[in-house]
Amino acid sequence: MxxxxxxxxxxxxxxxxxxxxxxxxxxxxxxxxxxxxxxxxxxxxxxxxxxxxxxPDSPFPPPALRRAAQTVSALLLERNATVSVAETAAGGLISAALLALPGASKFYKGGVTLYTLESRLAYAGWTSELTKSYNGPTPTIVAGLAEHVRAQLGSTYTIGESGTAGPGVSGSGATRNRQPGYVALAVSSADGTYKRDAETGVVSSGDDGSTLREENMVAFAVLALEFLGEVIEGKAKL
Structure with missing residues (x-):
């Protein structure tokens, strides 16, 4: 039949x-x-x-994030360079902003969102000892994430990001890196790994804190891409 x-x-x-x-x-x-x-x-x-x-009517990526991604993509294409991403609190926004651009396959090698300690054990080369001693994001921690992903994907650069988006403090909240708006950044390259941290200044919002969290996530992604741009142009220091 x-x-x-x-x-x-x-x-x-x-x-x-x-x-x-x-x-x-x-x-x-x-x-x-x-x-x-x-x-x-x-x-x-x-x-x-x-x-x-x-x-929704709101554009994606948000204008500031789109501009940062466009600037970085132009720098990468001019140099025939590539980028990969190891992000946590930005929740995939860094990769999404890059992939939203036409021709992204020419410069984007891949990315991972390492939001949980379990994901870092599985995909970032972490050990159980590292998870036990973890006390919030730091430039050294995100440098390790970036270096691991760059080694796996072979990109010219790898962005590392981890922060505290809010709405409340993270963990004990006793240290700067546990306060809403804090972000640790790194860019791994053949020259070495560049590190810095910053505060977005976005620390309060509506009753449920959703706006605060979203604004910080976007700000983290923008800062990460801007940092990469500085590294590519030779403006950042090791």
């Missing part, structure tokens, strides 16, 4: 004026045969399912 292939899935896109709206229609036919001796299968028409996803 010869089976007929299902009809292909059809994708429809509609873009209204005030938002981006993706409409896709999927029709999946079912089959039966009329008699045991039928030589072909007949499709039964089923109702069409339509799902609408409305995207």
């Amino acid at each position: 010869r089976a007929l292939a299902p009809s292909p899935r059809i994708l429809y896109l509609a873009v209204p004026i005030n938002s981006i709206c993706f409409n896709y229609t999927i029709s999946t036919p079912k089959y039966h045969h009329s008699t045991p001796t039928s030589q072909s299968l007949k499709p039964i028409t089923t109702p069409t399912t339509t799902t609408t996803i409305t995207m």
